[in-house]
Amino acid sequence: MENPNVQPPEEEKRQERKATESYYPVQPPSRRGYYTVVAVILMLTVAALFARGHWLRIRNVQVPGLTHYTVEQIAAQAGITARSTYFNLDESRIAANIEKDRYLRFDGMEKIWPSTVILHIYERQQTFNLLNMGVQYILSADGMVLANSNKMQLDNGCVNVTGISVRDIRVGAMMICNNDSQMEALQALYDELSIQGFLGEISELNMTSLDSIYLVTLDGYTANIGSIDELRAKIGTVRAVVQELRREGESGGMIEATVPGQASYRPVQK
Numbered sequence: 001m002e003n004p005n006v007q008p009p010e011e012e013k014r015q016e017r018k019a020t021e022s023y024y025p026v027q028p029p030s031r032r033g034y035y036t037v038v039a040v041i042l043m044l045t046v047a048a049l050f051a052r053g054h055w056l057r058i059r060n061v062q063v064p065g066l067t068h069y070t071v072e073q074i075a076a077q078a079g080i081t082a083r084s085t086y087f088n089l090d091e092s093r094i095a096a097n098i099e100k101d102r103y104l105r106f107d108g109m110e111k112i113w114p115s116t117v118i119l120h121i122y123e124r125q126q127t128f129n130l131l132n133m134g135v136q137y138i139l140s141a142d143g144m145v146l147a148n149s150n151k152m153q154l155d156n157g158c159v160n161v162t163g164i165s166v167r168d169i170r171v172g173a174m175m176i177c178n179n180d181s182q183m184e185a186l187q188a189l190y191d192e193l194s195i196q197g198f199l200g201e202i203s204e205l206n207m208t209s210l211d212s213i214y215l216v217t218l219d220g221y222t223a224n225i226g227s228i229d230e231l232r233a234k235i236g237t238v239r240a241v242v243q244e245l246r247r248e249g250e251s252g253g254m255i256e257a258t259v260p261g262q263a264s265y266r267p268v269q270k
Contacts, residue, residue, distance in 0.1 A: 023229075058084045060116040067123050067216030069104075074121060077101055086114055094119070102144055102172045127190065128177075129158045132166050141190045143175045143183055159199065161186065182207050185228045189213070192231045198239055212258075217242060220268075221252065225257030233260030240264065 061075045079097045095106040098121065105122040112118065124140035126147070131137075136154050138147040139161075148171055159211070164186070165178040177183045186207060193199040206214035215235075217222045221242050225234040234257050241255050241263045253267040 011154060040106075056086045056114050057082065058086065058089065058115055058117055062116065062118045063121055064118070066121070067125075069121075069123060074098070074104075074119060077104065078119060080117065086111060089117060103140075105142070105144075126156060126158055128161045128186070128243065129154050129156070130161045130164060130166075130169070132164075132169055137169055137171075137175070139175060141187065143187070145169055145173055145175055146172050147171060159202050160204045162204060162206050172206050179210075181210055185210055188228050188231060192235050196232075196235055196239060198235060201242075219246075221245065221253060221255060223255040230260045234258070237261055237263050 051250040204216035
């Protein structure tokens with residue numbers, strides 16, 4: 001006789017199977033992380049291939065505004081070669097290479113995809129003569145010492161600068177003044193005289209006192225412009241007065257132009 005409490009074998013197996021089953025569906029392992037890693041590796045591989053590819057070699061170097069150098073000379077100085085690519089141009093290294101030549105100043109770089117680079121270069125020109133401790137130093141407008149000479153006077157077309165208190169001056173380095181304001185004033189004068197086309201008529205700038213700066217023209221007019229405040233108007237006044245005096249046949253003398261738009265003239269005593 002069968003025991004009513006004993007279940008058939010098939011029923012026992014069904015109950016065991018139900019007890020081990022989860023109440024939630026089992027999700028397959030995610031492949032998102034795997035795909036992400038593969039995608040990153042592929043992108044890095046493509047980037048490396050692009051960097052080594054011939055189609056990304058720098059084939060066009062542009063240097064706007066050159067006067068004394070050629071584009072080829074600048075590219076060679078910068079270290080840009082036939083092996084340079086869009087991705088391996090190092091701006092800091094290019095800047096260091098460019099500025100090994102004291103006549104050059106690196107002002108920045110632009111890259112244009114995929115094979116062009118534009119270098120912004122400032123060419124320093126011999127602008128000022130400055131006598132210090134018996135040596136004539138030739139400076140650019142931004143204060144770089146370009147050359148020196150044992151001659152007491154130089155006939156090189158540069159403006160003589162007097163009255164500067166020098167702390168350190170060496171060829172291939174920027175001049176350092178005891179008073180930084182003197183160099184700032186000198187650069188401001190250079191900029192304004194250049195803008196007004198008057199620099200070529202100046203033989204000397206006397207910077208002894210920044211409250212009484214003197215300009216001396218090639219034909220002997222000396223103009224006191226005071227400080228560099230309202231410099232444009234003051235230099236414009238001096239230019240106008242000098243032109244009028246020349247028309248009147250005057251030769252040399254002192255011009256007081258410390259107030260913009262006003263000037264007085266004292267001729268040379270004969």
